[in-house]
Amino acid sequence: MTENEKRPGAPKSRAGQNLTALIMNHYAMLHDAAKDKQFVVWASISVPTEIFKGFENVIVAIPENHAAMSAAKNAGVPLAQQAEAIGFSMDLCSYARIDLGTELGDPKASPAGGLPRPDLLVSDTNNCSLLIKWFDIYHRLWGVPHFVIDVPFCYEEQKETDREWIVGQLRELVTLVGSMTGQAFNPDKVKKALARTNEALVHWKAFLALAAHRPSPITAFDTFAHMAPFVVSRGEKQTALHYKMLLGEARARIDAGDYPVQNERYRLLWDNIAPWHQLRAMKARLAASGANLVHATYTSCIGTVEGGYAHYPYDGRDPLLYMARVQNFSVCPYGLRLRFKAMAEIIGHVGIDGVVFASNRSCKVYSIMQMDLQRLIEEKHGIPTILIDVDHADVRKYDEESVFLRIEALIERIDQNRGPGARPYRC
């Protein structure tokens, strides 16, 4: 067994242990706080959850995170099957099926015991439009209000009128939460939360930038796992501390010459949501071939806007205006031009030998346009690409051998491009 193959089973780093503790504590806190009658919000991943810090005793659960975690812990399929048994089509997003199966079926199959019942649902069209229908199911079933943040699709830089529209909705959300909780909104607390998020993102972006080092001290798999604190506990001190720790560890790995793929020969970019059920297996098998997924569009976009690579910082001013502006952070709902820009920025900053486009049956908004993106990347950057079939949380729709057959073909093309005897880069 090579050094690279041993690594995935190695003991967790301090940041890894901290991540586990942080996530376990988060889910325990959710259940405990709900028992204490705190106000529970279910929010989708693009909702700027710092806004809820303007109130006391409002806790936020993210169903997508719960679904991803369930898939990563091999609980995705049994939960999805519970939704399918109720009548939800297997063609629907596997996050939605896992979540619906958890909440409408037996939550005991969930690694977190499901989520506490919400008092308010808040979704966001900037994730995907499907999510609105998914939350609507709970809204109808439990009689819980469902607030939709409507974000115009991101084909270009955010227009002033679009920003005003989003700010108007955030004001309505503040009014709604205030009326439901009987509290006055404190914008200063939101400013503090945004400042903490800002600090977390400074560390996060510095962590991601280390991928430019050859060999890379990080993998996209690290970024998939460690995006969780940003998703579930934005605006908290512990999140900023976590990313500081993560950055410190990655820097220390460079100093120690200790890399996740020691013999890194192929630097790959991943385009789509993480294949949650394959993190360890895919990382190990790639590493055995000297390949490292050094970046992913899914995680690189966090902290940026509209296909940029640099952090878009909080200026300490109007929190609603800033939260509206950074609604365009997520790469997944971008149009083709901005998706290409985001990938080109990564290629320019990090150095990429090949791109793996994960065509994800559960995420049409992320996947449809990948065939054109493939052509664009190959034409404009001369970088070979492949399109593989994946489902982010339903392992039944994944075939490892087919995927690796294509990855091997990608590696062959990279070698061909380099020519005989060519060294890929200086280590």
Next chain:
Amino acid sequence: MKGFDALERALGESGRPVVCCFPLYPPLELFHAMGFNPIVLWGLKPFLASTSACDKHVQTFACSVGRHLTEFLLSGDVAGVDSVFFYNACDTLRNLPEILSRNMIGAGRQAKFYHFHVPMQGLGAGVGRDYFKGEVGRLASSLEKDCHVAFSNRNFQDSVEKYRKMRGLHAVLQERVARGQLGFGRYARAVHEGHLVPVEAAIDTLQSLAREPPSNPRREGLHRVMLSGIMPPPPELSDAIERAGLVVAANDIASMHRSFRHTPRFNGDVGDYYVDFYSRHCPCPTLLFTADQRAGYLADMAKDNGVEGVIFVGEKFCEYEYLEFPHIEKIFKQNGIHVLSLEVSIDDRDNVAPLEGRIEAFAELLGSEGP
């Protein structure tokens, strides 16, 4: 069904530039008033031999609506497409405009692309209403600039009246279908051809159809069903429904009744017109803010039309519809209405026998309980 030649002839004879629109509820009156022939790209399968052009750009897990409209615009078989309009819809269609634009331009076809954003939080509140009126105004200004034609209230009013007439004829024809005087399949074909021709030609076709003598000799013992879905069933299945002794007494097909139910009054403000158009639109899963109205609307429609059963015509991969089906199905069953869920995929027109069998079994179930 008419071929493309006939449809293109109808478009060409009108002498107006063509704007291809998707999804289903675009501002047709505005485009018409600005001198365009707006056509709606929906249900194009009967006109297309394959999806070979689309298959290079869109994965097979996209719905047939998206794949066919991509094929239509990229295959190069259609002459005279001057512009494309889209507004925000599902997660598949939102990705298509730039794919289309890039590849149409790549093929030397310089179509202009227009869009506006319909607030999915709803249009009732002040902020959403003002924002959307701004979107409509921005679109109108773009058209004025590009077409060198000034917007005119009089032209808009004339266009509104044409579309009102066309939608009114649909109500008459659906009533004839419900009485068993007109075959549903025949009506559906006329509707889908109507999406692709000038409104004036669509009105002519619908008027001719309305003047025809009743076509169905069998009017007794028919069981009344409602059809629901984003598209009507393929012609073979529509025929099978009627052969099985079912009459389509109520229609919740997005490209049919949902598209035609409401035409607002024009008060001199085009922004107000479209605020009314969308905010009072027939509930549809694609208009997210209508979600709370939908179950009640369908239950009332079924009751008002004496429906015994509902046939869901599920378009494979349409996430909007499929996330609502279990809830809607439950509501109908609670009201004692039988439900048949069919799933139609892109290839199912070539393989309808199993679906025909299920329709026959459903008709037998309704028959066993008496009309």
